[in-house]
Amino acid sequence: MEVKVRYAPSPTGLQHIGGVRTALFNYFFAKSQGGKFILRVEDTDQERSSEEALQDLYDTLDWLNIKWDEGPIVGGPNGPYIQSERFELYKKYAKQLVASGHAYYCYCSEERLDEVRTQQKAEKSSQQGYDRHCRNLSEEERIEKEKQGIKPVIRLKVPTEGKTTFHDVLMGDITRKNIDVSPDPILLKGDGFPTYHLANVVDDHLMGITHIMRAQEWIPSGPLHVILYEAFGWEPPLYCHLPMVMGKDGQKLSKRHGSTSVRDFKEKGYLPEALMNYVSLVGWSFDGEREFFSQEELEKVFDITKINKSPGVFDYKKLDWFNGQYIRLMSDEDLEKALIPYLEKAGFIDKDISSDKKKKLDELVVCAKPRLKVLSDIVELAVFLFTNPEVAAPEMFVAKKMDLKTSYEALSKTYEIMIEDLNQGKSFEDVESDITNLATDMGVKVNGVFTPLRVALTSTTVSLPMSDTYKLLGKEESFKRIEKALEMLKKEVE
RNA sequence: GGUCCCUUCGUCUAACGGUUAGGACGAAAGAUUCUCAGUCUUUAGAUAGGGGUUCGAUUCCCCUAGGGACUACCA
Numbered sequence: 001m002e003v004k005v006r007y008a009p010s011p012t013g014l015q016h017i018g019g020v021r022t023a024l025f026n027y028f029f030a031k032s033q034g035g036k037f038i039l040r041v042e043d044t045d046q047e048r049s050s051e052e053a054l055q056d057l058y059d060t061l062d063w064l065n066i067k068w069d070e071g072p073i074v075g076g077p078n079g080p081y082i083q084s085e086r087f088e089l090y091k092k093y094a095k096q097l098v099a100s101g102h103a104y105y106c107y108c109s110e111e112r113l114d115e116v117r118t119q120q121k122a123e124k125s126s127q128q129g130y131d132r133h134c135r136n137l138s139e140e141e142r143i144e145k146e147k148q149g150i151k152p153v154i155r156l157k158v159p160t161e162g163k164t165t166f167h168d169v170l171m172g173d174i175t176r177k178n179i180d181v182s183p184d185p186i187l188l189k190g191d192g193f194p195t196y197h198l199a200n201v202v203d204d205h206l207m208g209i210t211h212i213m214r215a216q217e218w219i220p221s222g223p224l225h226v227i228l229y230e231a232f233g234w235e236p237p238l239y240c241h242l243p244m245v246m247g248k249d250g251q252k253l254s255k256r257h258g259s260t261s262v263r264d265f266k267e268k269g270y271l272p273e274a275l276m277n278y279v280s281l282v283g284w285s286f287d288g289e290r291e292f293f294s295q296e297e298l299e300k301v302f303d304i305t306k307i308n309k310s311p312g313v314f315d316y317k318k319l320d321w322f323n324g325q326y327i328r329l330m331s332d333e334d335l336e337k338a339l340i341p342y343l344e345k346a347g348f349i350d351k352d353i354s355s356d357k358k359k360k361l362d363e364l365v366v367c368a369k370p371r372l373k374v375l376s377d378i379v380e381l382a383v384f385l386f387t388n389p390e391v392a393a394p395e396m397f398v399a400k401k402m403d404l405k406t407s408y409e410a411l412s413k414t415y416e417i418m419i420e421d422l423n424q425g426k427s428f429e430d431v432e433s434d435i436t437n438l439a440t441d442m443g444v445k446v447n448g449v450f451t452p453l454r455v456a457l458t459s460t461t462v463s464l465p466m467s468d469t470y471k472l473l474g475k476e477e478s479f480k481r482i483e484k485a486l487e488m489l490k491k492e493v494e
Numbered sequence: 495g496g497u498c499c500c501u502u503c504g505u506c507u508a509a510c511g512g513u514u515a516g517g518a519c520g521a522a523a524g525a526u527u528c529u530c531a532g533u534c535u536u537u538a539g540a541u542a543g544g545g546g547u548u549c550g551a552u553u554c555c556c557c558u559a560g561g562g563a564c565u566a567c568c569a
Contacts (some may be wrong), residue, residue: 010569015507016522045568110567124495128565153567171499180497182565189567195567220498221551222562244501249559281518288508289517308507310500311562318506330530369531381531398519399529437526463531 003035004210007068008200010042014261015060017314018215018253021279025242026213027066029303035210039083040203044193049084053307060262061141064272065295070207078207083199090194093202093232094154094187102231103187104182104427105152106134107145129183130155154188156197156228164223169211170309176223185224197221201228204237213240213304216311217252240304243283244311246431253314268342269342269375270319274326278319292325305337320373327372336365339378346379349384360385360472367468384458385472391459391485395493399451401442408489409453413438422475428467456485 007023030037031296043049097103167174187198229236247257326420420430439446
């Protein structure tokens with residue numbers, strides 16, 4: 001039997017890490033089994049679904065290079081794949097269940113439902129949820145309600161006795177007493193749209209889904225879905241509930257913990273390959289040793305039985321590390337291309353880059369490559385090159401065990417050395433060793449002479465190595481900055 | 495409150511019932527005769543607790559504790 005799985009998000013917000021992890025696991029499982037991966041849009045909540053969220057779903061999967069075999073845009077034999085376009089279908093199936101005695105019309109107002117709920121809560125009743133008020137309405141009562149013009153919902157008649165078991169690939173059998181299953185949940189809402197329960201069962205069946213891989217938060221409704229399958233007389237698919245993705249505090253990952261939307265990660269400059277690789281490792285591992293996998297490899301090597309049962313914390317630091325590794329693997333050309341949008345956004349470069357600037361850029365990329373965790377790091381690293389900010393305070397020139405006077409002295413002597421050496425046609429490497437000697441001569445730490453130079457050239461205490469900085473800036477600009485710095489220091493010393 | 499699920503270093507995880515309990519991130523230390531990174535080397539760091547079963551439990555069973563999810567005309 002061909003494996004057929006689906007990712008079925010509801011477009012009610014930006015795609016987040018948890019969702020994408022589910023998508024990835026489904027996708028990898030399908031690929032590894034030579035099966036099909038289906039995308040289905042569950043937009044049955046008309047209030048919360050949005051066009052923007054739908055677009056974000058497409059953008060996200062596109063960015064990650066996840067292609068679906070059937071679904072919106074590409075179509076397929078079981079379409080449409082957007083639930084709002086299947087509107088009539090659910091109505092038909094809901095009514096079928098009413099006709100077969102597995103479901104019933106309910107006329108309860110939301111107000112009454114609220115009342116029931118608050119009362120149950122107040123009494124700490126063991127019975128929480130709908131009180132099945134309309135379950136046994138007589139035909140006369142029903143007609144009376146209809147006459148009043150109340151638009152009913154359709155509820156599933158959940159058995160009040162017995163128990164229901166479903167099988168989970170990872171968890172084994174999970175059994176729940178029927179009395180503990182959600183009491184008669186709504187299948188078809190007042191607006192004629194189905195709830196998740198009805199829509200997903202109907203569609204999974206119609207679309208021939210063989211395995212349902214979804215987050216563990218769905219475990220409690222597993223038995224409910226099986227009851228639905230049985231009511232229809234259908235065979236339920238295999239379940240595989242994926243461990244949750246948590247934040248550092250052990251709670252379900254949310255915005256509190258940092259970025260969670262894939263769009264955010266993209267904008268900060270995470271590479272899709274890195275994100276995919278890392279995300280595939282939360283809740284799954286290959287052998288505990290190997291961690292680097294390309295998409296193609298994951299499509300081959302992914303093994304559903306190696307998925308973990310316990311929830312995993314999303315480690316932003318490890319993602320950073322992965323991303324840095326992937327950046328270092330990029331060619332200089334590719335990296336430069338990836339970096340340009342960030343430099344443009346910062347206002348450092350324009351759309352058309354002069355050949356002069358292009359050369360600078362080429363150099364910059366080489367220097368920056370080992371230092372980047374995310375692409376947007378380039379801005380801070382390059383700010384000295386494209387702007388010339390004021391030094392915030394003269395004290396910045398002063399390294400440990402130095403003072404303003406010695407720092408001034410160090411910088412002016414450094415400047416003299418630079419002028420002389422460079423006039424003699426020496427390389428900057430030679431200049432560096434002479435500066436190092438200067439430190440010895442002055443009886444100070446090497447850092448004591450490099451710090452004033454660093455601050456003079458970059459206005460910051462953290463920067464690229466001085467040789468790179470000098471080469472990037474060029475002789476003229478470098479000298480200009482040193483002179484400016486000397487002026488500032490001189491005032492302080494006098 | 496009720497139901498269900500989970501439990502190996504701080505984090506992600508590996509370990510046919512037999513290993514000095516392994517790896518990675520993070521942390522700490524050192525090296526790379528300039529900062530920050532990067533790279534390399536090293537160190538610390540875990541089987542939640544208690545009972546069984548067994549010659550032998552991280553591994554199987556039970557209890558306790560802790561954590562989580564669900565409990566909508568949201569998915």
